[in-house]
Amino acid sequence: MIIIIIASALGILVGMWVPVIPYEYARYLAVAIMAAFDSVMGALNSLTKDEFDIKIFVSGFFVNSIIAIVLTYLGDSLDVNIFLAAIFVFVTRIFNNFSSIRRYLIVKKKDKENVDEKEEEKVSEN
Numbered sequence: 699m700i701i702i703i704i705a706s707a708l709g710i711l712v713g714m715w716v717p718v719i720p721y722e723y724a725r726y727l728a729v730a731i732m733a734a735f736d737s738v739m740g741a742l743n744s745l746t747k748d749e750f751d752i753k754i755f756v757s758g759f760f761v762n763s764i765i766a767i768v769l770t771y772l773g774d775s776l777d778v779n780i781f782l783a784a785i786f787v788f789v790t791r792i793f794n795n796f797s798s799i800r801r802y803l804i805v806k807k808k809d810k811e812n813v814d815e816k817e818e819e820k821v822s823e824n
């Protein structure tokens with residue numbers, strides 16, 4: 699209960715100081731956030747495969763966000779909702795990365811349980 703009160707108070711305080719994003723920029727912010735989150739999920743996925751490279755992460759983080767914002771601007775200029783395609787692609791990639799991470803964690807937990815069972819069998823044999 700105390701956590702809810704603290705979180706609510708923190709939310710109210712942050713809401714007072716954080717500027718409100720104008721409606722016309724909401725698309726750009728949404729696309730940039732999804733691009734950044736896609737890069738973070740891709741980095742976590744590459745960590746599970748021991749393939750993480752900071753240069754790839756940083757370049758992907760910024761380049762994906764910039765390209766998505768430019769495409770959104772182009773779509774707004776042409777009066778076409780191109781940002782919806784970008785959001786669709788980013789969300790698809792986020793879910794694919796999340797499913798890979800989930801599989802990795804499940805297999806890792808299963809392997810740990812198998813090791814624990816084998817150790818228990820050895821102890822019970824002695």
